[in-house]
Amino acid sequence: xxxxxxxxxxxxxxxxxxxxxxxxxxxxxxxxxxxxxxxxxxxxxxxxxxxxxxxxxxxxxxxxxxxxxxxxxxxxxxxxxxxxxxxxxxxxxxxxxxxxxxxxxxxxxxxxxxxxxxxxxxxxxxxxxxxxxxxxxxxxxxxxxxxxxxxxxxxxxxxxxxxxxxxxxxxxxxxxxxxxxxxxxxxxxxxxxxxxxxxxxxxxxxxxxxxxxxxxxxxxxxxxxxxxxxxxxxxxxxxxxxxxxxxxxxxxxxxxxxxxxxxxxxxxxxxxxxxxxxxxxxxxxxxxxxxxxxxxxxxxxxxxxxxxxxxxxxxxxxxxxxxxxxxxxxxxxxxxxxxxxxxxxxxxxxxxxxxxxxxxxxxxxxxxxxxxxxxxxxxxxxxxxxxxxxxxxxxxxxxxxxxxxxxxxxxxxxxxxxxxxxxxxxxxxxxxxxxxxxxxxxxxxxxxxxxxxxxxxxxxxxxxxxxxxxxxxxxxxxxxxxxxxxxxxxxxxxxxxxxxxxxxxxxxxxxxxxxxxxxxxxxxxxxxxxxxxxxxxxxxxxxxxxxxxxxxxxxxxxxxxxxxxxxxxxxxxxxxxxxxxxxxxxxxxxxxxxxxxxxxxxxxxxxxxxxxxxxxxxxxxxxxxxxxxxxxxxxxxxxxxxxxxxxxxxxxxxxxxxxxxxx
Numbered sequence: 130x131x132x133x134x135x136x137x138x139x140x141x142x143x144x145x146x147x148x149x150x151x152x153x154x155x156x157x158x159x160x161x162x163x164x165x166x167x168x169x170x171x172x173x174x175x176x177x178x179x180x181x182x183x184x185x186x187x188x189x190x191x192x193x194x195x196x197x198x199x200x201x202x203x204x205x206x207x208x209x210x211x212x213x214x215x216x217x218x219x220x221x222x223x224x225x226x227x228x229x230x231x232x233x234x235x236x237x238x239x240x241x242x243x244x245x246x247x248x249x250x251x252x253x254x255x256x257x258x259x260x261x262x263x264x265x266x267x268x269x270x271x272x273x274x275x276x277x278x279x280x281x282x283x284x285x286x287x288x289x290x291x292x293x294x295x296x297x298x299x300x301x302x303x304x305x306x307x308x309x310x311x312x313x314x315x316x317x318x319x320x321x322x323x324x325x326x327x328x329x330x331x332x333x334x335x336x337x338x339x340x341x342x343x344x345x346x347x348x349x350x351x352x353x354x355x356x357x358x359x360x361x362x363x364x365x366x367x368x369x370x371x372x373x374x375x376x377x378x379x380x381x382x383x384x385x386x387x388x389x390x391x392x393x394x395x396x397x398x399x400x401x402x403x404x405x406x407x408x409x410x411x412x413x414x415x416x417x418x419x420x421x422x423x424x425x426x427x428x429x430x431x432x433x434x435x436x437x438x439x440x441x442x443x444x445x446x447x448x449x450x451x452x453x454x455x456x457x458x459x460x461x462x463x464x465x466x467x468x469x470x471x472x473x474x475x476x477x478x479x480x481x482x483x484x485x486x487x488x489x490x491x492x493x494x495x496x497x498x499x500x501x502x503x504x505x506x507x508x509x510x511x512x513x514x515x516x517x518x519x520x521x522x523x524x525x526x527x528x529x530x531x532x533x534x535x536x537x538x539x540x541x542x543x544x545x546x547x548x549x550x551x552x553x554x555x556x557x558x559x560x561x562x563x564x565x566x567x568x569x570x571x572x573x574x575x576x577x578x579x580x581x582x583x584x585x586x587x588x589x590x591x592x593x594x595x596x597x598x599x600x601x602x603x604x605x606x607x608x609x610x611x612x613x614x615x616x617x618x619x620x621x622x623x624x625x626x627x628x629x630x631x632x633x634x635x636x637x638x639x640x641x642x643x644x645x646x647x648x649x650x651x652x653x654x655x656x657x658x659x660x661x662x663x664x665x666x667x668x669x670x671x672x673x674x675x676x677x678x679x680x681x682x683x684x685x686x687x688x689x690x691x692x693x694x695x696x697x698x699x700x701x702x703x704x705x706x707x708x709x710x711x712x713x714x715x716x717x718x719x720x721x722x723x724x725x726x727x728x729x730x731x732x733x734x735x736x737x738x739x740x741x742x743x744x745x746x747x748x749x750x751x752x753x754x755x756x757x758x759x760x761x762x763x764x765x766x767x768x769x770x771x772x773x774x775x776x777x778x779x780x781x782x783x784x785x786x787x788x789x790x791x792x
Contacts, residue, residue, distance in 0.1 A: 223280065336778055479516035498585060
């Protein structure tokens with residue numbers, strides 16, 4: 130029997146074995162809600178789509194440093210950081226491309242319209258003000274429109290508590306790392322607030338593996354991220370409340386951009402290559418409650434602005450390449466949404482939105498006589514209307530039907546839908562779910578209107594011209610899942626089988642005769658897979674969870690083969706924590722990844738098959754007093770050498786220690 134079949138069968142059997150090992154109990158479980166279930170939060174027991182919630186407690190226990198760390202343990206997701214901390218980071222959800230997952234902060238999209246595919250860069254999203262991260266997998270366009278065809282990541286920030294509270298934290302360690310953080314939050318009457326400021330700075334390690342370094346030897350690729358955010362909320366009267374949020378993030382990252390010597394010898398270790406980015410997010414909303422609370426309207430507006438700079442100067446004895454390119458992007462979104470209790474068994478939600486994306490790039494890259502000049506400037510508008518009905522039938526059956534009608538600029542209108550029924554048997558804590566839905570993604574501004582001109586020693590050598598006639602990328606998918614709680618919630622196991630088909634996916638095509646290139650709808654591929662888990666909480670002091678994801682991609686289109694990279698067939702994640710006594714927590718996070726294939730950075734071969742790798746992170750914290758807490762963690766405990774993206778090496782072992790003051 131093939132290894133993939135054995136692994137899939139084992140993952141299906143594993144929850145069953147765990148289920149038969151314990152007896153059911155009627156102990157009640159505290160209710161939870163999923164904010165990203167639609168316009169209004171829904172109880173998690175009534176959500177049929179697959180989801181994962183990373184809470185503030187999880188972030189503290191495992192001492193995740195940024196969103197990238199927090200998402201690596203989420204089943205069905207593969208997070209790839211192309212270099213040092215702070216460098217471009219992509220997310221692949223159930224085989225979908227990195228630009229097919231919608232990333233939001235408090236429901237506001239942060240996918241960058243200035244990136245070639247319109248994807249979000251997760252690297253520069255800090256955790257200093259995050260309350261929880263919600264991940265919903267599978268087609269979600271019926272709820273969120275374009276870019277949600279693979280799934281949704283919603284990062285929800287903190288609000289002020291009833292009593293004023295301030296925190297100071299300092300952390301230092303190997304690789305020249307120094308991290309600082311400060312926050313304060315509270316409430317005064319009908320007004321609450323939360324403010325935070327953080328800085329992360331590290332000298333880093335060489336992201337270029339030893340086999341690709343030149344005679345100059347090892348270097349340090351560092352990173353600095355500064356972030357400031359603030360949220361304020363107020364109850365205006367018995368019917369209205371309002372809130373506003375602002376976040377500014379700036380990063381400066383060393384990247385080893387590929388280069389060449391004057392003799393056209395490849396140079397992968399680029400000492401002078403940097404990537405700087407800035408993001409400013411501002412949003413506000415006003416919410417109401419009328420008709421004895423049965424009608425809850427909300428109006429919100431938000432603007433996210435991006436500015437990125439790619440810089441590279443010639444290195445003495447190294448690369449002669451030169452780069453000076455600036456990218457600017459902006460997303461404006463306004464929404465008017467409503468929740469209406471039309472019947473005790475029907476929650477009707479409906480609304481409309483307007484989104485405007487702007488994109489601009491200018492500058493040039495000089496590859497030793499071969500120059501590429503960026504001259505792009507484009508914008509697009511999109512309107513959408515949407516509605517959903519969440520239904521409950523007695524205390525066991527539930528279902529959500531969602532429709533989303535998108536009206537993008539200069540493209541055909543498109544309607545997405547999702548049908549997601551489920552069944553929850555509270556006496557045995559058994560949950561059965563299913564969903565079927567469609568998704569779509571409009572082409573990015575670069576794919577439609579981008580422009581780059583190439584020349585060799587002053588002579589024209591080709592041009593990239595966007596294709597305004599591109600069709601949206603389309604998908605349809607379904608899933609079925611079962612989840613079983615046992616021993617009064619001390620054991621929980623589950624498995625979800627999913628399948629989806631993506632068509633009209635966009636690729637860049639190149640004409641070898643003219644040197645010109647453009648974007649075209651080429652791909653069609655099928656994805657199927659299994660997500661399973663077992664969670665054990667034998668005592669209040671000890672928890673453990675193991676997740677296994679198996680995924681297979683199938684295509685008959687030759688052009689797709691090189692594109693479907695960085696989708697591991699197997700991933701296993703283990704998280705565990707132990708509280709031996711009050712105020713002390715030990716935790717561990719283990720990941721085993723079996724990559725399928727990747728594109729070689731050194732250009733030798735069409736694609737490569739990297740070796741599996743295991744990463745072990747451990748952490749500990751101890752509260753000395755009510756106001757003082759000590760923390761320590763070791764990343765990559767086994768000092769494994771591995772490359773998340775081929776030719777770009779992750780840091781080796783790293784140790785950090787810190788102190789947190791709360792008052």
